Amino acid sequence: xxxxxxxxxDHQKPQEVTLAEIQNVLGNCHLCPLWETRHNIVFGVxxxxxxxxxxxxxxxxxxxxxxxPFVGAAGHNLDALLGLANLRREDVYIAxxxxxxxxxxxxxxxxxxxxxxxxxxxxxxxxxxxxxxxLGNFAAHFVLRTEAGITSLRGRMHQTGHFAVLPxxxxxxxxxxxxxxxxxxxxxxxxxxxxASHPASPNKL
Ligand code: URA
Numbered sequence: 001x002x003x004x005x006x007x008x009x010d011h012q013k014p015q016e017v018t019l020a021e022i023q024n025v026l027g028n029c030h031l032c033p034l035w036e037t038r039h040n041i042v043f044g045v046x047x048x049x050x051x052x053x054x055x056x057x058x059x060x061x062x063x064x065x066x067x068x069p070f071v072g073a074a075g076h077n078l079d080a081l082l083g084l085a086n087l088r089r090e091d092v093y094i095a096x097x098x099x100x101x102x103x104x105x106x107x108x109x110x111x112x113x114x115x116x117x118x119x120x121x122x123x124x125x126x127x128x129x130x131x132x133x134x135l136g137n138f139a140a141h142f143v144l145r146t147e148a149g150i151t152s153l154r155g156r157m158h159q160t161g162h163f164a165v166l167p168x169x170x171x172x173x174x175x176x177x178x179x180x181x182x183x184x185x186x187x188x189x190x191x192x193x194x195x196a197s198h199p200a201s202p203n204k205l
Contacts, residue, residue, distance in 0.1 A: 013128045013162075013203050019048050022122045026099065032115040034100035040067035044095030044123055051195065051204050052087060053129035054078070055120065055139035056096045057170060058108050064101035069094045074172035077184075078135075081171060084185055085192035093127045095120060097138045108138060117142070124163075130201050132163050133191065136170030143167075154187060157194060164198075166191055 023043050029035060042059040045068050054070075062072035070078045082089060098108040098116045108116075120142065124132065134140040137150045143165055144158060153167040168187040174180040 014125050017122055017126050019044070019123065019126050022119060022126060026119050029099070032100075032112045034098065034102060034112055037103045038100040039064050041099050042067055042069050042096060042101075043099060043119075044093065045069055046089070046093035047091055048093065048127060049204060050091060050093040050127055051130045051200055052085075052091070052133060052191070053093045053095070053124065053127050053131070054133045054135060055143060056094070056135045057138040058096050058098035059101040060105055060172075061101070069096055070171075073175055074170070077171035077174060077181075081184060081188040084188040085195065087192070087195075093123075093129065095123050097142050113138070113142070128162070128203060130164060130198070130204065131157075131191065131194065132165050134165060134167040136173065140167040154183060155190075157190075162201075164194070166194075 026041065026043065029041060038059075042063045056069060056074075059069065060072050060074065062075075063069055069075070078094075079089060082092065097120060098112050099119060100116075102108050102112070124143075132143050134143050134150075140150055140153050141147060143163075144153070144160060144167065146153070150167055150169060154169060158165040158167065166187060169180045169184050171184065174184050
């Protein structure tokens with residue numbers, strides 16, 4: 001794979017780098033200390049030509065054990081939310097800001113995010129979605145390069161270069177703050193409306 005570049009300010013789909021090639025470069029990554037406690041690297045899963053790409057924070061316990069993103073309680077909520085946007089899991093691509101589980105589900109550290117960031121950047125460039133849905137603060141900060149909180153960012157589409165970006169609450173957060181579920185539901189319905197009212201970009205057809 002060639003030099004990693006930052007997406008967001010390009011409008012042209014870059015030369016194809018396949019997800020398999022990116023995963024191959026990631027290999028048995030030792031770039032940050034999270035390798036010491038992980039069971040599996042959680043690379044990402046889904047349609048490599050998806051219109052919608054979801055970015056979460058990092059694997060939890062179940063994801064670490066199974067090697068797949070969003071398979072635990074947060075994943076069940078995500079599956080239900082996808083239905084509100086008329087999407088199925090196999091339609092979309094799902095990845096995380098960090099690919100290895102932070103111990104005890106602590107927040108990923110800046111140096112861990114930095115070490116892992118080329119892989120997410122390349123995944124975004126490879127899938128080249130029409131919409132990136134940021135699940136929670138870490139994803140929103142990564143994609144939108146802002147420090148603004150998710151509460152002020154959510155509920156509307158943003159744009160960064162080619163990509164429409166919808167920041168919303170993390171599906172796990174709504175399991176603890178039940179009152180946030182309504183906002184998540186609203187945001188996913190808005191996503192469905194947006195997809196229905198915007199034609200797919202030519203590279204998706
Ligand atoms: N939370 C995340 O952010 N990502 C996952 O894959 C699972 C839970």
